Amino acid sequence: MGTAEPYFTVELDRDTKPVRVVATGEMDAATTEEMTRRLGEAHEVGAGISLDLGRVTFIDSSGLRVIAVELHRSQETQQPFVISAASASVRRIFAMTGLDSLLPPSESVEG
Amino acid sequence: MSVSRSPVVTITIPADNHYFRSVRLAIGGLATMGGFDVEVIDDLRIGVDEICTTLTEISNGQDLVLEIRVETGQGIRIDAQVPTEALTIDEDRVVFSRQILSVVSDDYAITLEDGHARAWLERSLARVNGSASGM
Numbered sequence: 001m002g003t004a005e006p007y008f009t010v011e012l013d014r015d016t017k018p019v020r021v022v023a024t025g026e027m028d029a030a031t032t033e034e035m036t037r038r039l040g041e042a043h044e045v046g047a048g049i050s051l052d053l054g055r056v057t058f059i060d061s062s063g064l065r066v067i068a069v070e071l072h073r074s075q076e077t078q079q080p081f082v083i084s085a086a087s088a089s090v091r092r093i094f095a096m097t098g099l100d101s102l103l104p105p106s107e108s109v110e111g
Numbered sequence: 112m113s114v115s116r117s118p119v120v121t122i123t124i125p126a127d128n129h130y131f132r133s134v135r136l137a138i139g140g141l142a143t144m145g146g147f148d149v150e151v152i153d154d155l156r157i158g159v160d161e162i163c164t165t166l167t168e169i170s171n172g173q174d175l176v177l178e179i180r181v182e183t184g185q186g187i188r189i190d191a192q193v194p195t196e197a198l199t200i201d202e203d204r205v206v207f208s209r210q211i212l213s214v215v216s217d218d219y220a221i222t223l224e225d226g227h228a229r230a231w232l233e234r235s236l237a238r239v240n241g242s243a244s245g246m
Contacts, residue, residue, distance in 0.1 A: 007132065029128035029164045058135070060160045061207035062128075093157065096214045097207050 007031075010038040018048030018080050024055040027063030035063065039070045049074065054085030059093050068099065117180040124163075124177075126170040126193060131163045134177065138189070145181040146236055154215035155187065155234060161208040162191050162230040165221055168204060169197040169228050186217075186235035195228040 008025035019042040027035060042049045049070065053059075067083075074081035086094070094100040122137055124130035135156040142152045159177070166175055170193040177191040200223060212219040216232035223229075 026132060028131055028160060029167070030131065058156070058160075060157060060164060061205075061211055062164055064207050089153065092153075093211065097210045 008034065010035055012038060012042055014042075014045055016047075016050070018050045018082070019045045020050045020052065020084075022052040022055065026058040027056055027066075028058065028060050029062040032062045032066050035066045036069075039066065043070065043073065043077075043079065046079065048080030048082075050080075050082050050084045052085045053083055053090045054087055056087050056090050059090050061097075064093065064097060064099060117182040117185075120179045120181070122177045122179070123174050126167045126172055126175050128164065128167060131160050134163055135160055138179065141179055141181050142187060145183055145185075145187050147187070147234075151234065155189075158212055158215040158219070158232050158234070159189055159191075161211050161215075162189065162221075162232065165200075165205050165208050166191055166193045166195075166228050166230055169193075169195050169200065169223075171196050184236060186233060186237070188231065188233045190229070190231045192227050192229040194226055195223065196226070197223060197228065199223070200228075 006025070008023070008027060008031040011022045011024075013020040013022075021038060021042050023035065025031075039049065039051075051067070051070075056063075071081050091100075120137075120141060122134060124134060138155050138159045139152055142155045147155065162177075163175060173194045175191060175193045177189060179190075180188045200221060205221065209221075212221075212232060216234050217238055219230070219232035221228070221230045
């Protein structure tokens with residue numbers, strides 16, 4: 001019997017400025033630890049973060065809190081933080097919570 | 112909406128967030144039986160996830176029990192409870208959950224009483240055919 005694929009992954013590209021962070025799959029309470037850790041790694045580079053949520057198929061308040069915390073930390077340390085892409089699921093939950101108003105406008109948001 | 116006489120599907124999970132995905136999958140299937148469209152099914156998956164997240168965070172570690180009633184052509188009601196030693200709900204922790212639940216449901220509640228944290232939500236099919244998503 002094969003190993004099941006993880007339902008959430010995060011990839012970092014430290015060579016880009018800002019650091020590109022790509023999340024794929026379902027962001028829920030079980031995956032916040034991984035997301036927090038990876039955003040922390042990206043933050044330590046000090047070049048800002050470009051967060052790609054275009055492949056996120058599910059997100060809940062736990063995932064939102066992780067993003068909100070990183071947004072706050074980036075603002076405090078004056079590092080750029082942008083969401084470069086957002087799936088329909090992400091856009092919908094951002095709209096529900098008003099968090100979209102905290103994010104810089106991005107023409108590259110996609111669904 | 113009347114689902115009080117509907118068959119009850121009971122799901123019991125450990126108070127562990129790794130089981131939430133299974134609950135979301137189950138709700139998706141049950142909501143499909145109820146005649147909801149894809150967008151509302153996504154809403155219900157978010158809603159039940161928020162209930163699981165909220166209750167698990169204040170549980171005392173015992174199992175979370177969910178009861179789902181689906182009445183085809185009527186709607187769905189989800190009740191959940193977990194034992195807790197908490198005396199109050201940390202509103203700062205649940206602000207996003209409350210915002211989300213208010214959009215994805217017709218009505219909902221989160222309460223603490225008699226050593227149990229309880230939450231429920233209702234969503235009628237009529238809303239789907241009417242003003243839809245509430246956003």
